[in-house]
Amino acid sequence: MADPLNDVSIDDPPAEEAADDSERPSSLIETPAAVEEPPEEPDAPAAVEETPPPAAPEPPPVAVAAPAPAPAASTVTTIPLSNTPKPVAAPMPVAAPVSVSLQDTPLVAAIMSATSFEGLQAALQPVQDWKLVGELNDAISRAKTYVSGNDRDLLCAWGVMQYNDIMIKQQRILVLSRTAFYRVAWSAKTQRVDHYHKTELKKLRVLEKTANGLKAYLTEQDGNKSVAGLVKGLWNSGKPKDEFEHSREYFANELTSGPSPDVVIDVMAAALHKAAALAGVNPVPGILTTADRKNLLADRKEQARL
Numbered sequence: 001m002a003d004p005l006n007d008v009s010i011d012d013p014p015a016e017e018a019a020d021d022s023e024r025p026s027s028l029i030e031t032p033a034a035v036e037e038p039p040e041e042p043d044a045p046a047a048v049e050e051t052p053p054p055a056a057p058e059p060p061p062v063a064v065a066a067p068a069p070a071p072a073a074s075t076v077t078t079i080p081l082s083n084t085p086k087p088v089a090a091p092m093p094v095a096a097p098v099s100v101s102l103q104d105t106p107l108v109a110a111i112m113s114a115t116s117f118e119g120l121q122a123a124l125q126p127v128q129d130w131k132l133v134g135e136l137n138d139a140i141s142r143a144k145t146y147v148s149g150n151d152r153d154l155l156c157a158w159g160v161m162q163y164n165d166i167m168i169k170q171q172r173i174l175v176l177s178r179t180a181f182y183r184v185a186w187s188a189k190t191q192r193v194d195h196y197h198k199t200e201l202k203k204l205r206v207l208e209k210t211a212n213g214l215k216a217y218l219t220e221q222d223g224n225k226s227v228a229g230l231v232k233g234l235w236n237s238g239k240p241k242d243e244f245e246h247s248r249e250y251f252a253n254e255l256t257s258g259p260s261p262d263v264v265i266d267v268m269a270a271a272l273h274k275a276a277a278l279a280g281v282n283p284v285p286g287i288l289t290t291a292d293r294k295n296l297l298a299d300r301k302e303q304a305r306l
Contacts, residue, residue, distance in 0.1 A: 102266045102287065105259075111270040117155070117178050117278055124156040124271060130258035132159045135188060136171070143173035143184040146193040153178040155275060158268055159253035174250060176271055179279055183248075197222070201276045204285045205243040207269045208293055213251040214265045216272070217285075221246045242300075244293060 102108050110123035131137060136159045144157050157175040162183070164170055173184040175196075184196040199222060206217040216222075252264035259267075269287050277284045288296070 108266050108270050121155050127156050131256045132253050139186040147175045147182045151177045160250040201279045202281050204276050207287045209289045213249045214268050215247050215249040217244055217247045222248045
């Protein structure tokens with residue numbers, strides 16, 4: 001028994017432990033052996049030494065429980081996110097329907113059947129012979145010359161009236177090209193073009209025939225909003241947006257030689273629609289009446305309610 005005790009004392013660095021071992025039998029010999037075993041155990045499960053306290057085994061279940069609620073939390077967060085852009089994601093037709101309300105005249109039929117810009121320009125040729133009151137004929141000629149400095153692909157022009165943002169009636173010349181239409185301000189006092197505003201055809205969404213004019217709905221606001229438009233925007237701020245948000249209405253000038261104003265409106269609507277289609281605008285802006293628009297919105301509201 002003395003030799004094994006001496007061997008143990010040699011392995012253990014402190015001499016005091018050897019003295020203690022000499023006083024005790026072999027129970028302490030097994031204790032250092034058990035002390036040497038832990039170094040082998042950490043190699044396999046290093047966490048076993050850290051887990052002896054009861055707190056260590058608890059975190060794994062807590063960690064496992066944490067990922068479990070994570071998906072539930074993600075689904076909860078997507079609910080408000082989906083609710084927030086819901087107006088944008090609300091179902092909306094790719095284009096308003098083309099109404100059959102256009103008058104069945106040879107000019108309108110020729111415009112709607114054009115298959116190229118050359119064909120459209122030829123169909124619009126009779127418009128060049130229309131005559132307006134007084135200096136407006138010269139205004140159309142000057143406006144086309146003015147715009148052609150930046151856009152040579154002009155198709156047609158009309159004399160129109162519009163209301164500005166403070167509801168003042170203004171004379172304008174509407175010039176149509178292959179890619180845009182121009183709202184040209186003509187000064188009767190100076191007999192010259194004052195300025196113009198360009199709207200690309202790709203921004204045109206819907207054409208609406210109103211009681212006396214033509215309303216063009218765009219993807220963005222054209223000029224300043226009227227007071228009524230601002231009030232309407234505030235009132236409808238929480239409602240879903242649709243293609244009838246931004247608009248400007250045009251009224252045809254009386255002609256001394258040519259068709260009635262309602263036919264002029266039909267020609268303008270057909271020409272804008274066909275030019276946008278030939279320019280590759282997608283979706284092609286539809287043509288409808290005010291009654292068509294109201295019925296369309298009522299149907300959408302009913303579908304949303306269901």
